[in-house]
Structures are given as C-alpha cells and as structure tokens.
Amino acid sequence: xxxxxxxxxxxGSNFLRLLQGLWVTLxxxxxxxxxxxxxxxxxxxxxxxxxxxxxxxxxxxxDFVRIMPQLVLLFILYFGVAxxxxxxxxxxxxxxxxxxxxxxxxxxxxxxxxxISIPRHQYESAAALxxxxxxxxxxxxxxxxxxxxxxxxxxxxxxxxxxxxxxVLIGIxxxxxxxxxxxxxxxxxxxxxxxxxxxxxxxxxxxxxxxxSLLAKRLERRMN
Amino acid sequence: xxEKIQLQTRDLVKKYGxxxxxxxxxxxxxxxxxxxLLGPSGCGKSTLLRCLNGLETVDxxxxxxxxxxxxxxxxxxxxxxxxxxxxxxxxxxFPHKTILGNVILxxxxxxxxxxxxxxxxxxVLLRRxxxxxKRGAWPRQLSGGQKQRVAxxxxxxxxxxxxxxxxxxxxxxxxxxREVLDVMIxxxxxxxxxxxxxxxxxxxxxxxxxILFLDQGRFVEEASPEQFFTQPKSQRAKAFLxxxxxxRCATTENSVVI
Ligand SMILES: Nc1ncnc2c1ncn2[C@@H]1O[C@H](COP(=O)(O)OP(=O)(O)O)[C@@H](O)[C@H]1O
Ligand SMILES: [Mg+2]
Numbered sequence: 001x002x003x004x005x006x007x008x009x010x011x012g013s014n015f016l017r018l019l020q021g022l023w024v025t026l027x028x029x030x031x032x033x034x035x036x037x038x039x040x041x042x043x044x045x046x047x048x049x050x051x052x053x054x055x056x057x058x059x060x061x062x063d064f065v066r067i068m069p070q071l072v073l074l075f076i077l078y079f080g081v082a083x084x085x086x087x088x089x090x091x092x093x094x095x096x097x098x099x100x101x102x103x104x105x106x107x108x109x110x111x112x113x114x115x116i117s118i119p120r121h122q123y124e125s126a127a128a129l130x131x132x133x134x135x136x137x138x139x140x141x142x143x144x145x146x147x148x149x150x151x152x153x154x155x156x157x158x159x160x161x162x163x164x165x166x167x168v169l170i171g172i173x174x175x176x177x178x179x180x181x182x183x184x185x186x187x188x189x190x191x192x193x194x195x196x197x198x199x200x201x202x203x204x205x206x207x208x209x210x211x212x213s214l215l216a217k218r219l220e221r222r223m224n
Numbered sequence: 225x226x227e228k229i230q231l232q233t234r235d236l237v238k239k240y241g242x243x244x245x246x247x248x249x250x251x252x253x254x255x256x257x258x259x260x261l262l263g264p265s266g267c268g269k270s271t272l273l274r275c276l277n278g279l280e281t282v283d284x285x286x287x288x289x290x291x292x293x294x295x296x297x298x299x300x301x302x303x304x305x306x307x308x309x310x311x312x313x314x315x316x317x318f319p320h321k322t323i324l325g326n327v328i329l330x331x332x333x334x335x336x337x338x339x340x341x342x343x344x345x346x347x348v349l350l351r352r353x354x355x356x357x358k359r360g361a362w363p364r365q366l367s368g369g370q371k372q373r374v375a376x377x378x379x380x381x382x383x384x385x386x387x388x389x390x391x392x393x394x395x396x397x398x399x400x401x402r403e404v405l406d407v408m409i410x411x412x413x414x415x416x417x418x419x420x421x422x423x424x425x426x427x428x429x430x431x432x433x434x435i436l437f438l439d440q441g442r443f444v445e446e447a448s449p450e451q452f453f454t455q456p457k458s459q460r461a462k463a464f465l466x467x468x469x470x471x472r473c474a475t476t477e478n479s480v481v482i
Contacts, residue, residue, distance in 0.1 A: 119314075121312060121314050121316045122316065122318065124279055124312070124316070125310075125312060125316035125317075125318075125375075126318075126330075127279060127305065128277060128279065128305055128308075128309070128310040128312075128379070129305065129306075129309075129329075129330035129334065129378070129379070129382060130302045130303070130304075130305040130306035130330060130334045130335075130382060131302070131330055131333065131334055132302050132334075135333050135334065139329060139333055140318055140329075143320045144318075144319065144320050147320060
C-alpha cells in the first residue's frame with residue numbers, strides 16, 4: 001500500500017494545493033451566481049413583457065445562449081473578443097463573463113416560467129381588493145414566484161458550480177487543474193494517481209454541491 | 225328602500241375584437257339593493273361584472289359609483305376597487321398566505337390599517353362565516369365552500385359599498401353550495417348592495433330584489449323575482465328558465481312548466 005495513489009495527497013503541500021484550487025472554483029461560482037441571479041430575475045421579468053421587440057430580443061438571447069456550448073462561449077470570450085476588439089479579457093474575467101451570460105439566460109428562463117405559471121386570477125383578485133400593480137407584484141406574485149423558483153434555481157446553482165470546471169481549458173488553475181498538475185507530477189511514480197486524485201476531486205465537488213441541494217430540499221419542504 | 229343610486233352604468237359597450245359582448249347596458253343599483261343577473265352562458269354576465277370594477281376596459285359608455293365615473297385609472301382605480309368587493313367563481317385565495325394572512329393582507333397594505341386593528345376585524349368576519357378556527361390553516365387545506373366563505377370575508381374587510389358575486393358556487397360540490405349562499409343571504413339581510421350572477425335559481429328567487437335578464441348584450445327583461453320566475457314576459461327568458469326544469473317525457477303533455 002506504500003505506493004497507493006492516495007498517499008500522494010499527503011505528500012508535500014498537495015492537499016493544500018487542491019484546497020486552494022477548490023477555493024478558486026468556489027470563488028468563480030460565488031461571483032457568477034451572485035451576479036447571475038439578480039440579472040436573471042431582471043431578464044426573466046423582461047421576457048414576460050408583451051411588447052414584440054422585447055419578445056424577439058429575449059428569444060434571440062435565450063436561443064443563442066442555449067445553442068452555444070458553454071465551452072464555445074468561453075473561447076469566444078477569451079480568444080475571440082480579445083482579437084476582435086483588442087480587449088484583453090483575463091482568463092478569470094472571461095470565465096466569469098461566460099458563467100454570468102449563461103447563468104443569466106438560464107435563470108431568466110426559470111423566472112419567466114415561474115412568473116407565467118401564476119394564474120391570472122391571482123392578479124385579478126389582488127386588483128379587486130384595491131391592490132396596485134406594485135403591491136400585487138410584491139405581495140402576491142413575487143412570493144409565489146420565489147416558491148416555485150427555488151428548486152430549479154438551486155439546481156442551476158449546482159450546475160454552475162460544476163460548469164466552472166471547463167475554465168481549465170483557458171488556463172485557470174482551479175481544483176481540477178490542480179489535480180491534473182499533481183497527477184502529472186506523480187504519474188511515473190504512482191500509476192494509480194489519476195484514479196485517486198480524481199476521486200478526491202469528485203468528493204470535493206460533492207462536498208460543495210451536496211449542502212446546496214440539501215438546502216434546496218429543506219426550503220422546498222418548509223414552503224409546502 | 226332608499227332611492228340613492230349607488231352603482232350605475234350608462235350605455236355601456238364592450239367588445240372583444242369584432243364581437244360586441246355588451247351592447248348598451250344601462251344598469252342602476254340602488255343602495256342596499258340586491259340585483260341578480262341571469263342569462264345564458266356566454267351572454268356577458270362576467271364581462272359586465274368585470275367592467276363594474278374596472279377589471280375590463282369599456283369601449284364606450286361609463287360606470288358610475290356614487291355618481292362618480294370610475295373609468296379613470298391609477299390611484300383612483302385602487303380607491304374605487306376598495307369600495308367594490310368582488311368574489312369570483314375560481315377559488316382565488318392567495319396560496320402563500322394563511323387564512324388570516326389572506327384576509328388582512330389588503331387592509332394592511334392598501335388601507336394601511338394596523339395589524340391589530342385588521343386582525344380584530346378579521347376575527348369578527350371570520351367568525352361570521354364560521355371559519356375563525358381555520359385562521360392558521362392554508363388555503364389548500366380548506367374545502368371549496370370554505371375557501372369561498374374566506375374570499376367573501378376577505379372582500380368585506382375592505383368595507384365595500386357594493387359586492388359583486390360571479391357564480392361563486394358554480395365550481396363547488398353540491399353539498400357546499402348552501403353554506404356559501406347562506407352567507408350571501410345573511411349579507412343581503414344586513415343591507416349590503418349586491419350584484420349577483422348565479423345559476424342557483426332557488427337562491428336567486430330568494431335573495432333578489434330585482435332580476436335582470438341579459439341576453440345578446442342587452443337587458444331583455446327586468447322584473448321582480450316573483451314575476452320573473454312565474455310569469456316571464458320575453459320568449460328568451462322563458463326559454464332560459466325552461467333549461468332549469470326537468471320533465472318526464474311521458475307525463476309532461478299537460479303539466480305546467482314552472
Ligand atoms: N378575454 C376575452 N377575449 C375574448 N372574448 C372573451 C373574453 N372574455 C370573454 N369573452 C367572450 O365574451 C362572451 C361573454 O363572456 P362572459 O362574460 O364570460 O359570459 P358569461 O359570464 O355570461 O357566461 C363569451 O362569448 C366569451 O367567449
Ligand atoms: Mg361567467
């Protein structure tokens with residue numbers, strides 16, 4: 001068992017490095033989620049507008065982001081935008097931008113779905129009680145929307161955390177990249193390194209996403 | 225009965241596209257009066273009620289509450305709607321609020337009354353409809369009839385001058401119809417001005433001061449309940465009433481249709 005891949009983890013600062021990588025993953029996720037959620041809510045409200053221009057614009061944005069693989073979007077931002085406009089978007093900024101664009105579009109669609117699922121007579125009975133449009137939205141529509149939105153929104157958050165892994169491909173050293181580096185450095189000595197390190201990374205992702213989905217379940221239960 | 229006209233429409237016209245749903249409606253409801261609107265399905269009864277509290281815009285004509293036109297928008301609309309309560313056919317309680325929460329929401333948010341004040345009145349009204357024990361329950365835990373009674377209490381919390389009821393028992397199981405209608409009859413007895421759309425003919429006859437029969441966008445007949453149900457004048461009202469009576473084919477030749 002001396003040459004078990006797991007022992008690599010405790011060699012030198014390997015474990016600490018993995019945790020540092022995890023912190024980069026977490027940072028990327030936190031920033032992107034924190035920006036995407038409010039933008040997504042705004043975008044979702046925009047998508048419910050009846051105005052034809054608003055409909056066309058939101059349809060185009062959503063379809064564009066949906067069709068585009070996240071990786072391609074990331075490359076466009078990192079390589080393409082830099083070339084086309086001469087902006088030098090850092091890898092980190094490109095990664096956040098990709099996650100925010102994607103997260104906002106997906107969140108927007110969730111918000112739109114939740115908003116239009118509120119039956120018309122909820123608006124009408126609020127209006128019949130003399131509530132203004134603003135009061136109706138804040139007191140009647142929004143709370144019901146949030147209730148319906150929480151499970152899918154939290155699901156989206158875990159998807160965003162997982163999607164951060166593709167930023168490896170533009171050179172960001174997050175948890176997955178750190179793992180690859182450790183594996184590469186020890187490949188000859190410990191042939192089973194890959195299995196063990198990826199196993200640990202899997203466990204780390206699980207450690208991050210599990211509480212999030214637990215939270216989702218609990219919120220869902222409390223609201224029902 | 226006082227002669228004060230509380231709610232009135234003048235030559236009201238409402239169209240959906242090319243369809244004229246209401247074609248020159250003149251309605252006068254006196255203070256304390258109970259008017260029942262009858263008419264075949266799709267004749268525009270709901271549309272008329274919705275025009276009365278501004279849920280629908282009208283194409284021409286006007287609606288007056290206490291002599292004041294209410295086709296204005298914005299803040300006036302909110303004030304006007306506080307004076308006209310409405311209960312719908314669909315159970316429309318707010319699912320994210322408890323029964324008490326449903327009843328006090330608008331008084332607190334719209335009329336800026338204190339919570340204590342609103343809750344004190346909620347107790348009176350919920351007791352009146354027999355649901356004070358359910359104040360902590362959620363709407364989904366109530367039966368249809370209970371929900372409609374809460375909806376009535378919720379509307380009454382705003383101290384409306386007029387109450388509009390749009391087929392509030394139409395979606396209920398038969399055994400629950402009675403409990404809701406009893407609340408309405410009690411309300412009528414207390415002098416509330418009411419405009420009621422219903423398919424419960426016995427109830428209409430009992431509660432109404434006046435029956436208005438609507439067909440093809442116009443009032444075809446106006447009568448006391450007694451007169452309307454025993455001697456309808458118009459052919460259309462007769463045909464309408466006939467749809468509520470049942471005869472056994474073999475024995476009906478000579479029997480009188482009520
Ligand atoms: N939002 C709408 N758009 C188009 N037509 C409508 C709308 N609401 C109602 N109508 C039509 O108006 C007519 C009257 O409807 P309604 O007032 O609901 O009738 P009632 O309540 O007497 O059954 C019906 O023919 C219905 O199809
Ligand atoms: Mg109707």
